[in-house]
Amino acid sequence: MPAILAIYASPRGAASHSGQAGRMVVERLLRREPDTRLLVRHLGVEPPPHIDAAYAAAMETPEAQRTAADRQALARSEELIAELEATDRLVIATPMHNFTVPSSLKAWIDHVARAHRSIALTPRGKQGMLADRPTYVLVSAGGVVSGEGPRQPDFVTPYLRHVLAVVGIRDVQFHLLEALVRGPDAVQAAERRARAWLDEQLPEE
Ligand SMILES: Cc1cc2nc3c(=O)[nH]c(=O)nc-3n(C[C@H](O)[C@H](O)[C@H](O)COP(=O)(O)O)c2cc1C
Structure with missing residues (x-):
């Protein structure tokens, strides 16, 4: 199936512009393939914890030598990577916060994005270990960030x-909703x- x-990264819940655009994409995907499982992460409302020293150390410890504490330190990472591995479409809806992604995202x-688990470090550089899949990224910004002279x-x-x-993950389509602080018409x-x-991107069938 x-x-x-x-993935919703706005802290603003139902009022979020990026969230509304993301839900529009999800609904279209579900209409095109009704027998689809949907997994949702509201990162902006329930952010994952920041990684810590235990995580950084466990990440660099070869798997065979990891202690129970190392495995515990990586448990959240394992869970979130497993969610990606279990899904074959990805939708990311995010506001721009201070020119980049919100800290929750x-x-x-x-x-x-973890070395040795989702990223292989090879002599030719970093190589992705996750399967590619169609991905849609909706970005909302209060100001103008694209076009001529942003x-x-x-x-x-x-x-x-x-x-x-x-x-x-290379099959990624972006759409930017911008100038949103200019009022309801914008x-x-x-x-x-x-x-x-x-x-x-996804015509109604
Ligand atoms: C903490 C914070 C930082 C922001 N930084 C920017 C920014 O750098 N550039 C910009 O154009 N808008 C910025 N904005 C405005 C948001 O990007 C804009 O309101 C967006 O529509 C919010 O998306 P949302 O409705 O999905 O939360 C910022 C808003 C907040 C709350």
């Missing part, structure tokens, strides 16, 4: 593209553009 992992990435840099898109590729226009993008 196909399965979707939906970064904490999730620090558990999921007023600020976008470290969300290039960062997510890179870190997802490093774990093996929000409606961004939502219309997001729907048009979705119709192109």
Whole structure:
């Protein structure tokens, strides 16, 4: 059975612009393939803990030499990586916070992008160990970050593209909802553009 992992990184719950766009993608995927399992992580509301010294040490300890405490330190990482391995579609909905991803999403990435488990360190560099899968990333920003002469840099898109590729996820489509602080008309226009993008990516069947 196909399965979707939906990651919501806004702390704003139902009011979240990125969350609404992410749910639109998830609903479209479910309409196209109704027999799909859906797994949801509300990172913005229930953030994973930051990684700690025990995690950093356990990560570098070869598997055969890990103690029970090492395994415990990696338990959350194992759980989150297993969720990715059990799903074959990924939807990430995230706001831009201070030009990059919110810290809750970064904490999730620090558990999921792990040397020797999801990233192989080879003489040719880092190689992803997870299966590629269609991935949709919805980014919402209060200001303008794309097009000609944006007023600020976008470290969300290039960062997510890179870190997802490093774990093996390269089939990634991004859509940016921007200028959302400009009021309801700007929000409606961004939502219309997001729907048009979705119709192109995943046409109604
Ligand atoms: C802590 C914080 C930092 C933010 N930093 C930026 C930023 O760097 N650039 C920007 O355009 N908007 C920024 N915003 C605005 C949000 O990106 C914008 O309101 C977005 O629509 C929120 O998405 P959400 O509704 O999914 O939470 C910031 C908002 C917060 C709360």
